[in-house]
Amino acid sequence: MTVETGGVDQRRLFELLWGTPTGPRRGPRPTLTLAAIARAGITIADADGLDGLTMQRVAESLDVTKMALYRYVPGRAELVALMLEAAVGEPPAPPAGADWRGRLDDWTRQLFDRFRRHPWAHAATVGPRLPGPNELAWLERVVAALAGTGLTGPEQLDVAVLLVGHARNLAQHAAPDDAPGGSREAAFDALVRGREERFPALHAALRGIDPNTPDQALDFGLARILDGVEALITARAAAVPRHPGGVDERSPGGRGE
Amino acid sequence: MTVETGGVDQRRLFELLWGTPTGPRRGPRPTLTLAAIARAGITIADADGLDGLTMQRVAESLDVTKMALYRYVPGRAELVALMLEAAVGEPPAPPAGADWRGRLDDWTRQLFDRFRRHPWAHAATVGPRLPGPNELAWLERVVAALAGTGLTGPEQLDVAVLLVGHARNLAQHAAPDDAPGGSREAAFDALVRGREERFPALHAALRGIDPNTPDQALDFGLARILDGVEALITARAAAVPRHPGGVDERSPGGRGE
DNA sequence: GTACTCTGTATCCGAGGGACACAGTTTTGA
DNA sequence: TCAAAACTGTGTCCCTCGGATACAGAGTAC
Structure with missing residues (x-):
């Protein structure tokens, strides 16, 4: 044991x-x-x-x-x-003729689909574990798509971690066959109702929700992430037009104000 | 039962x-x-x-x-x-005098810290569940920070989902008291070694890893996400230039780019 | 054909969540 | 003052589930 x-x-x-x-x-x-x-x-x-x-x-x-x-x-x-x-399973073939952004976008949605079809997969991927060949093959696709963008190796892996996390996280929010409109927001709304003075901003935000529009959290988050990555890539290309992989212009959005 | x-x-x-x-x-x-x-x-x-x-x-x-x-x-x-x-627990007070980005940055790191201190929290938050007062209070902070930025209510919630997911995801990767250098990358490296032709891009990316530098996945992903959100906010502000005191003029020097 | 090895089975055990009835304790009402 | 009511902690029991072990049959190598 x-x-x-x-x-x-x-x-x-x-x-x-x-x-x-x-x-x-x-x-x-x-x-x-x-x-x-x-x-x-x-x-x-x-x-x-x-x-x-x-x-x-x-x-x-x-x-x-x-x-x-x-x-x-x-x-x-x-x-x-x-x-x-x-x-x-095996990772899907990257869409023909797509740039890095198109590939990553498609990749994330495909992974999201896998997670959504197997809700237990989220719980099965908590904590450190031994990755299998398929899992590494998925990762390989991301890194391959980012090769030549000027990002360093660690950064490419960080992008992969970011995208995996988003796909996995959103798959959990979107129940596989839930009622449209999102029961999650409905639950929030029910909790906030009657406690508006305690959660004023939340109350205001929830008022702007249309139960008919489908949940766009996956699209939204994916677009933000890829926008952020794209900003970094273009900044890199502008700052160091030659020989990628030199001293990286780390600009951590970190700590200090 | x-x-x-x-x-x-x-x-x-x-x-x-x-x-x-x-x-x-x-x-x-x-x-x-x-x-x-x-x-x-x-x-x-x-x-x-x-x-x-x-x-x-x-x-x-x-x-x-x-x-x-x-x-x-x-x-x-x-x-x-x-x-x-x-x-x-209760959400921390937002840092004094911080704009939305500073608040969200701090918020995410604090949440990350909570998750890192309680590794079981990740597994405890899979699947739909009833949020408690503290959980809603954390959410309230994000939405409050984003009020007045021009984002719609659903978008504000989507940002929250994105940040929660990132904090939670990264807390899982970073073991609480793991050996520095990241055993995760080491495990990848061991698996890729001897299979370079199968995972060429991954192999190349892993070669760029310095075991001494601490894992920066949290910083990296957070910076990308906030860059992406910032891009959306500025684009919104440019498209709808009225609305008197709404969007604050945040530009404390060269952040990011 | 015989010995060896591998497969599927039957039986058993311990851990763990939870139901249930009971005894003891504190408050309420007469 | 005293009995009834309500609530707490306990002891006992049951069921489910993961897994160990020993064994019988099947197929292969010599």
């Missing part, structure tokens, strides 16, 4: 995620596949969330005993990791 | 979060307080995460039986909600 990082067997998980599917030699041939198990788990978690995902249910849906799963997967935590890797 | 939203009793939770502390009439006076229970839970969760948080341990740390807690809290889920509300 390795309590390491929430009970995840790092070695075995690494083999499962990154190892080659080595065919066994002797003994009866397995009736299951890692992919099939992950698929079954995804189906269950999509329907009832991570709480509804029990080894028993996964086993039942595959017509095996619960303990049979442990021949393939060390435990529940590793199963979730495999499900996550399968659920994100 | 209300399976509603993960087993949360919405009515009772609303009373716990928003209700007035009505003193009971008859019977022995309670030995515990909601605040004390929440504090005990926070202490445990800070140390061992949400998985380490059991009713048993909370009860032990308060010298009561497990079932005694159920006199105060309907169940574990509601306890976590109370812990969250106590952990975020």
Whole structure:
């Protein structure tokens, strides 16, 4: 029982995620596949969330005993990791002829879509964890799109972190099949109503909400982020017209006023 | 056993979060307080995460039986909600004399700090949930800071969502007491090493990482976001030049660009 | 054919959330 | 003053779930 990082067997998980599917030699041939198990788990978690995902249910849906799963997967935590890797899947091809901004825009929306289709994915990605090949491939796409923009390596990764966070965060806000108009704003409105003097600005902001217009938080945030990145890129290009990667003009919007 | 939203009793939770502390009439006076229970839970969760948080341990740390807690809290889920509300606490006062950007910058860093101090808070905030007074008060601060900038109500809320997401996301990346240099990048590097042809851009980006420089993802993302918001605000102001005392003339020298 | 190895199963255990009934305590009403 | 009512903390019980272990059957290598 390795309590390491929430009970995840790092070695075995690494083999499962990154190892080659080595065919066994002797003994009866397995009736299951890692992919099939992950698929079954995804189906269950999509329907009832991570709480509804029990080894028993996964086993039942595959017509095996619960303990049979442990021949393939060390435990529940590793199963979730495999499900996550399968659920994100391979990154989509970048749109043809798009510049870095077009690529990042499309990339974020595609990732958002993945997260929205699998609401449990958010909970499955909290805390440090071992990324799988698909996850790294998604990351590779962002960094590749930003290559040649003048951003440093760390900055490219920071942009990726920013976009992943936004996609993941917004997918959580937008329930997969929620009533249009956003139940979240409705809940806020109900709470603020009767407490206007306590939350005056919030009250005013909520008055400007049209229940018919769909939630545009994804578009809005994405546009702001990409505007900010674009501003940095153009500033870099103007400041250092030659040899990218020199002494960076760090202008942290940090601390001091 | 209300399976509603993960087993949360919405009515009772609303009373716990928003209700007035009505003193009971008859019977022995309670030995515990909601605040004390929440504090005990926070202490445990800070140390061992949400998985380490059991009713048993909370009860032990308060010298009561497990079932005694159920006199105060309907169940574990509601306890976590109370812990969250106590952990975020009241929002800090906005820095004196700061414009909207300064306020939002400070706000985001303070929120980041709260999340970083309580790593379980991220997991506790997945999915739709009932916000408490403190949570709404934090939100109120953002919207108040943006009042008069020309942004619409929904846009102000979208900015808040964006900033909350960034603070929360980055707090997860930055482990509370991790080794400097970022184990995350180190893990990436170890994975990419030997697979350079598969992740060429990632490989190149990782080469530009200096293990000594601290992680600047929070600063970077925050600066990008606020740059993007600022661009929108100035564009709005330029398009609608009237509105006498609305948009303040913020230009304290060379910020950003 | 025999030994070895791998798969799926049956059984068992402990941890954890929570229901329920009961005893003790404090206030209210007569 | 005293009994009834209401509320608190406790002990006990149950169920679910993750996982360990031992075992029986299946398939392969020698």
